[in-house]
Amino acid sequence: MNYHDSVLTYAQMLQADGGWLAEELAWTxxxxxxxxxxxxxxxxRVARSNQPAFVEGDFEDAAAANAVVVEATGDGAMVVDINMIAATPDPEFVAEISTNAKVWHVSWHTALSRRMIYAVNRRVLAVIPLLDPAEAFGEDLSAIQPELDALADTQTAPWPTTEATALSLIETRTGARLSLDWFEQPHRAVTVSY
Structure with a gap:
């Protein structure tokens, strides 16, 4: 799937089933x-425990257990939190879990700001508050210049173009993918106790 098709697919996902994913999502x-x-x-890393506890089930089961989905994707992993249980929207936490890794994060919440974060080896290279490149800061914004340019092009576009673009950018960089079908399946989740 090319980049533009990916943006359209994510926009459709965010608008489907009453748009519940548009209200709250954290994808790392x-x-x-x-x-x-x-x-x-x-x-x-996510549980901040050497003995993480796991639960199996849907996202409601995960939320009831104070857990977030952790799933393999290629050589890496993704963390999906639709109830903002974990600290993944926090740049310091993203830096903490990025030991020997490149970490991409995007999140939004109806009561909180939207953001994208990119960290490598415990360094926060970029934070994009409000998914607005004009607000971006970090140690090396040039590391994500194509992403900044792509988000800049969406700032006057109708909802949910900016959010769909952010999701597509992470898919492009990592190969990880979200879909409505994926959200409807049971998953393994790790309990978060902080």
Whole structure:
């Protein structure tokens, strides 16, 4: 699927089924800087525990257990939190879990600001508050210049173009993908206790 088709697909996903995903979503993808990134290690980082507890079920089950979905994707893993249970929207947390990894994060909440974060090896290279490149800051914005340009082109576009573009940019960079079908399936989630 090319980039523009991907943006359209994500826009359709955000508008489907009453648009519940448009209200709240946090998607974080970790890709190793070399080798692979074991799923259990990602779960330990996200749970901040050497003995993470897992639950199986749908997203309602995960929310009831104070858990977020952690799933393998290629050589890395993704963390999906539709109830803002974890600290993934926090740049410091994204930096913390990025040891030996490139981490892409996008999130929004009806009561909180939208944002995109990119961190590598415990360094926050870019934070894009409000998904607006004019607000971006970080150690190396040039590392995500194509993403900044793509988001800049959406600032006057109708909703949900900016959010769909952010999701598509992460898919393009990592190969990870979200879909409505994926959200309807049961998943393994890790309990978060902080």
């Amino acid at each position: 993808v970790l890709m190793p800087t070399s080798g692979t990134l074991p799923l259990n290690e990602v779960a330990q």
